[in-house]
Amino acid sequence: xKALIISxxxxxxxxxxxxxxxxxxxxxxxxxxxxxxxVIKGKHGYEVAAYKILDEVNPDDYAILILPGGEAPALLRKxxxxxxxSRSFFSHNKPVAAICHGPQILISAxxxxxxxxxxxxxxxxxxxxxxxxYEDQEVVVDGNLIxxxxxxxxxxxxxxxxxxxxx
Amino acid sequence: xKALIISxxxxxxxxxxxxxxxxxxxxxxxxxxxxxxxVIKGKHGYEVAAYKILDEVNPDDYAILILPGGEAPALLRKxxxxxxxSRSFFSHNKPVAAICHGPQILISAxxxxxxxxxxxxxxxxxxxxxxxxYEDQEVVVDGNLIxxxxxxxxxxxxxxxxxxxxx
Numbered sequence: 614x615k616a617l618i619i620s621x622x623x624x625x626x627x628x629x630x631x632x633x634x635x636x637x638x639x640x641x642x643x644x645x646x647x648x649x650x651x652v653i654k655g656k657h658g659y660e661v662a663a664y665k666i667l668d669e670v671n672p673d674d675y676a677i678l679i680l681p682g683g684e685a686p687a688l689l690r691k692x693x694x695x696x697x698x699s700r701s702f703f704s705h706n707k708p709v710a711a712i713c714h715g716p717q718i719l720i721s722a723x724x725x726x727x728x729x730x731x732x733x734x735x736x737x738x739x740x741x742x743x744x745x746x747y748e749d750q751e752v753v754v755d756g757n758l759i760x761x762x763x764x765x766x767x768x769x770x771x772x773x774x775x776x777x778x779x780x
Numbered sequence: 781x782k783a784l785i786i787s788x789x790x791x792x793x794x795x796x797x798x799x800x801x802x803x804x805x806x807x808x809x810x811x812x813x814x815x816x817x818x819v820i821k822g823k824h825g826y827e828v829a830a831y832k833i834l835d836e837v838n839p840d841d842y843a844i845l846i847l848p849g850g851e852a853p854a855l856l857r858k859x860x861x862x863x864x865x866s867r868s869f870f871s872h873n874k875p876v877a878a879i880c881h882g883p884q885i886l887i888s889a890x891x892x893x894x895x896x897x898x899x900x901x902x903x904x905x906x907x908x909x910x911x912x913x914y915e916d917q918e919v920v921v922d923g924n925l926i927x928x929x930x931x932x933x934x935x936x937x938x939x940x941x942x943x944x945x946x947x
Contacts, residue, residue, distance in 0.1 A: 626824065630794055631801050637935035638802075638942075657793065657824040764797075768804035775805075 614778065616643045617675040619667070619695055619718075625683035626655035627764045628712050632679045633661070635771050639780050646670050648692060656683050667694040672701035677778060682713025682733060682763075690721035699724060703757065708777040710759040712770055716740060719758075729755035731762050781945065783810045784842040786834070786862055786885075792850035793822035794931045795879050799846045800828070802938050806947050813837050815859060823850050834861040839868035844945060849880025849900060849930075857888035866891060870924065875944040877926040879937055883907060886925075896922040898929050 616636045620629050629645075636643045647653050647663035654660050672678070678699065680686065689695045699722040702709045711719055716732040717739070719725050726744035731737075731753045741747050752761045752769035759777065761770035783803045787796050796812075803810045814820050814830035821827050839845070845866065847853065856862045866889040869876045878886055883899040884906070886892050893911035898904075898920045908914050919928045919936035926944065928937035 627794070627797055627801075627826070631798055634794075634798050634934045634938070635802065635805075638939045657826065659794070659824065767801045771801070772805045 614641055614676045615674055616641050616677045616679065617670065617672070617698075618643060618645045618679045618681065619647070619670075619689060619698065620645065620653060620661075620663070620681050620683075621647050621685040621688045622653050623684035624653065624655045624661075624681050625713055625764065626657040626659040627767065628681035628683065628715070629655065629661060630659060631764075631767045632681070632710070632771060632774065635775070639775065641778075644670075644675070648688065653685075667692060667698070670694070670698055672698045672705075675707075677708045677710065677774065678702045679774070680709070680711035680715030680718050682715045684714070686714040686717040690718045696722040706757050708757050708759060708774065710770060710774045712761040712766065713763055716760055720745075728758055729753050730758060730760040732760060733762055781808055781843045782841055783808050783844045783846060784837065784839070784865075785810060785812045785846045785848065786814070786837075786856060786865065787812065787820060787828075787830070787848050787850075788814050788852040788855045789820050790851035791820065791822045791828075791848050792880055792931065793824040793826040794934065795848035795850065795882070796822065796828060797826060798934045799848070799877070799938060799941065802942070806942065808945075811837075811842070815855065820852075834859060834865070837861070837865055839865045839872075842874075844875045844877065844941065845869045846941070847876070847878035847882030847885050849882045851881070853881040853884040857885045863889040873924050875924050875926060875941065877937060877941045879928040879933065880930055883927055887912075895925055896920050897925060897927040899927060900929055
């Protein structure tokens with residue numbers, strides 16, 4: 614079992630690092646993919662090596678997709694390959710866990726219509742506009758979709774993500 | 781079961797936040813104690829509320845003590861109450877997990893003589909000087925004592941910490 618995190622510069626540091634370390638604690642290899650190969654830098658200055666570029670990602674290789682927040686999703690939602698990867702996870706009913714601004718990617722991929730979800734409060738209007746059923750909860754689970762609002766929700770977010778992986 | 785994190789300003793952000801969120805994921809209440817009450821700020825700018833001051837801490841209330849790194853341990857090792865709390869955990873053989881500069885507190889408490897341990901590389905000489913058996917490993921477990929070197933070791937650090945809690 615492997616996990617995939619897609620992010621880019623100006624990610625929210627803990628929203629990437631907490632899931633990254635948590636999955637590794639469970640001995641799950643984690644691939645970090647981004648727009649270009651190399652180091653991506655968080656809003657708080659943490660650096661993470663993105664060994665894969667988006668075009669190299671085969672979503673069939675991964676059991677879960679994690680979409681951290683920060684300013685990265687604003688860039689990533691413009692990348693057709695990110696939307697294609699997200700759709701692949703949904704079409705195979707595999708877990709997709711998006712936090713804070715992360716759900717913006719799923720909005721652009723038109724995957725949230727009729728789905729229960731949450732997100733960062735400033736993204737809520739956009740989420741509703743996309744047809745999602747917004748809930749102001751620390752975590753919302755709707756089938757394969759796990760969403761949270763902000764860093765303080767990470768314990769609930771990861772609890773549900775690990776549960777969906779059967780861990 | 782409750783957990784205790786002792787830290788102060790200029791903590792290494794992920795070394796506090798990753799254990800904090802991980803324990804909360806497991807539904808374990810976590811108290812953060814510091815020199816004064818209020819918000820403590822990490823080197824990367826994250827803020828954490830320290831609801832307890834050291835004098836209010838009764839170590840008997842907690843199943844595990846976590847000592848994150850950064851510059852905080854340099855301040856905390858001068859606080860007699862921190863050393864007293866650490867000694868209480870050792871005398872009851874309860875888990876103490878220290879990472880990076882965190883073991884400096886245990887050096888000052890004279891708890892490492894003859895114990896296998898690791899720490900941040902720049903602290904290694906001081907650790908050996910205190911009589912510890914230094915090992916350059918991602919995590920070293922010696923009885924109740926769990927030590928790690930740096931943020932990248934957090935998965936191994938938390939794997940062993942959770943194991944000691946029977947989780």
